[in-house]
Amino acid sequence: MPLTGTAEGPVWRRRTSGRQWAIWSAWLAGTALFVACWQVISASTTWFFVTDSPRVIADIGSRMVPPAWGYLGKLWEPMWDTINIATLGTLLAIVMAVPVAFLAARNTTPSALVVRPIALLIIVSSRSINSLIWALLLVSIMGPGVLAGIIAIALRSIGFIAKLLYEAIEEIDRSQVEAVTAAGAGRGQVMAYGIVPQIMPAFAGIAVFRWDINIRESTVLGLVGAGGIGLQLQSSLNILAWPQVTVILLLIVATVLVSEWVSATVRHKII
Amino acid sequence: MAAASPIPALRPWTGRPIIADRRLRWTLGIAFALYLAAAIGTIEADWVRIWEGLDRGWAFVAAFSNPDFVTRWRDISEGLLESLTMTVVSTAIGIAISIPIALGAARNLAPLPVYYLCRGIITISRSFQEIIVAILFVAMFGFGPFAGVLTLSFATIGFLAKLLAEDIEDIDRSQAEAVRATGGSWMQWLNYGIQPQVMPRLIGLSLYRLDINFRESAVVGIVGAGGIGATLNTAFDRYEFDTAAAILIIIIAIVMIAEYASGIIRARVQ
Numbered sequence: 459m460p461l462t463g464t465a466e467g468p469v470w471r472r473r474t475s476g477r478q479w480a481i482w483s484a485w486l487a488g489t490a491l492f493v494a495c496w497q498v499i500s501a502s503t504t505w506f507f508v509t510d511s512p513r514v515i516a517d518i519g520s521r522m523v524p525p526a527w528g529y530l531g532k533l534w535e536p537m538w539d540t541i542n543i544a545t546l547g548t549l550l551a552i553v554m555a556v557p558v559a560f561l562a563a564r565n566t567t568p569s570a571l572v573v574r575p576i577a578l579l580i581i582v583s584s585r586s587i588n589s590l591i592w593a594l595l596l597v598s599i600m601g602p603g604v605l606a607g608i609i610a611i612a613l614r615s616i617g618f619i620a621k622l623l624y625e626a627i628e629e630i631d632r633s634q635v636e637a638v639t640a641a642g643a644g645r646g647q648v649m650a651y652g653i654v655p656q657i658m659p660a661f662a663g664i665a666v667f668r669w670d671i672n673i674r675e676s677t678v679l680g681l682v683g684a685g686g687i688g689l690q691l692q693s694s695l696n697i698l699a700w701p702q703v704t705v706i707l708l709l710i711v712a713t714v715l716v717s718e719w720v721s722a723t724v725r726h727k728i729i
Numbered sequence: 730m731a732a733a734s735p736i737p738a739l740r741p742w743t744g745r746p747i748i749a750d751r752r753l754r755w756t757l758g759i760a761f762a763l764y765l766a767a768a769i770g771t772i773e774a775d776w777v778r779i780w781e782g783l784d785r786g787w788a789f790v791a792a793f794s795n796p797d798f799v800t801r802w803r804d805i806s807e808g809l810l811e812s813l814t815m816t817v818v819s820t821a822i823g824i825a826i827s828i829p830i831a832l833g834a835a836r837n838l839a840p841l842p843v844y845y846l847c848r849g850i851i852t853i854s855r856s857f858q859e860i861i862v863a864i865l866f867v868a869m870f871g872f873g874p875f876a877g878v879l880t881l882s883f884a885t886i887g888f889l890a891k892l893l894a895e896d897i898e899d900i901d902r903s904q905a906e907a908v909r910a911t912g913g914s915w916m917q918w919l920n921y922g923i924q925p926q927v928m929p930r931l932i933g934l935s936l937y938r939l940d941i942n943f944r945e946s947a948v949v950g951i952v953g954a955g956g957i958g959a960t961l962n963t964a965f966d967r968y969e970f971d972t973a974a975a976i977l978i979i980i981i982a983i984v985m986i987a988e989y990a991s992g993i994i995r996a997r998v999q
Contacts, residue, residue, distance in 0.1 A: 495818045
């Protein structure tokens with residue numbers, strides 16, 4: 459126990475001197491890094507716009523109300539597209555992610571030396587690149603439209619679904635697999651009766667969770683031309699139609715809250 | 730052996746379906762199939778355009794085997810430096826704001842009005858996509874990394890404060906009570922009774938958020954909020970797939986290094 463000797467006797471301290479010094483120097487290094495980074499940011503910021511911002515915020519705020527409710531009628535079709543992008547993208551991702559997850563899990567991979575690293579690389583590449591970047595790429599390859607959005611969402615979701623699913627596969631109860639194997643089941647039957655029933659609840663939870671995230675992400679894909687309500691947001695912003703922007707933002711928040719409620723309910727029922 | 734009564738044909742065991750109620754299962758299934766048909770029906774795909782684009786798609790895949798780091802290295806390195814500094818600054822600011830909000834959003838620490846206020850802040854932060862926040866902040870504070878820093882800090886609050894508050898709600902009460910019983914003040918109670926219990930989780934979450942903020946910083950540039958996203962956007966607009974591939978490879982490599990490093994640090998603190 460770290461103690462300091464004083465004239466009145468030993469006094470308890472939380473840390474030893476060495477540890478205290480290490481913590482202080484870590485704080486010093488962290489602060490220095492923060493200040494250095496802040497200077498880079500500060501150098502490339504036009505401070506006039508920042509000091510002017512209260513006026514701009516008040517201005518935009520006054521333009522945003524009242525919302526142009528009449529615009530809502532034009533938003534149902536893009537919203538339908540947005541929900542389709544999220545749903546179909548999630549389904550497409552599931553189709554591709556399930557095999558990747560089985561190849562990546564230590565206990566089901568056919569080859570831990572060759573196949574598993576490839577599967578893990580697919581997962582990390584898909585996870586590191588945001589769906590908006592995938593959308594940029596796909597729009598430049600196949601032109602603007604809903605299809606680019608669906609594929610962008612799918613490519614981004616593969617990594618997420620496969621990662622969580624392979625972790626679930628690695629955590630299964632071995633004894634059930636052994637029991638099915640002992641009954642003389644083939645490889646496919648072990649998969650169908652020993653592994654799949656164990657990961658099914660986790661899988662359904664992951665899929666719904668990702669769908670919920672995808673609803674949020676698909677609302678902005680239109681900004682780069684990949685369909686959905688983001689297109690309307692972009693065009694309203696371009697013509698500075700702030701009352702329309704308000705309506706779009708409110709609709710997006712409402713949709714996100716509904717999808718979150720759906721996903722929470724479904725996951726609650728499953729688990 | 731007497732003529733055995735015929736064994737009734739056994740239905741193979743199929744396991745328990747995930748939705749137990751049969752009617753509900755079928756209704757949901759049919760509804761979903763109808764939705765799917767409707768959804769696929771409304772996709773408009775310009776197949777000619779896609780066919781023409783396949784060349785470019787192939788060019789992009791090929792570019793990964795031959796990424797071009799050199800031609801636009803100045804743009805790439807500037808964008809990257811901006812992304813990395815934005816990540817550090819916004820994560821630090823985000824953590825600094827999240828901690829008091831997390832304390833307020835923990836039901837076992839905060840009085841009810843404070844609790845609702847802090848939960849409200851978390852909900853607002855969580856329901857807006859980073860990109861939408863970035864657009865608004867760019868409109869308010871002008872183009873550049875400052876808007877990006879604000880965006881990422883704002884997004885960090887919703888994530889970190891929510892998860893930290895949940896961790897604070899799960900602490901072992903007896904340790905906190907022991908500190909209180911020895912006559913510790915409120916600050917001492919926080920510092921010795923609660924902070925040591927949530928510290929490993931706080932460090933883990935902060936590292937995770939650092940990783941997320943880097944990934945997001947690569948995106949907010951698309952709407953003008955600074956970082957490597959702007960460089961990437963330009964590369965795609967000019968069909969310079971070799972430069973785009975180089976940027977993507979750098980992003981993936983940094984994310985992998987960050988994930989590996991945070992794994993090591995988390996294993997040490999937990």
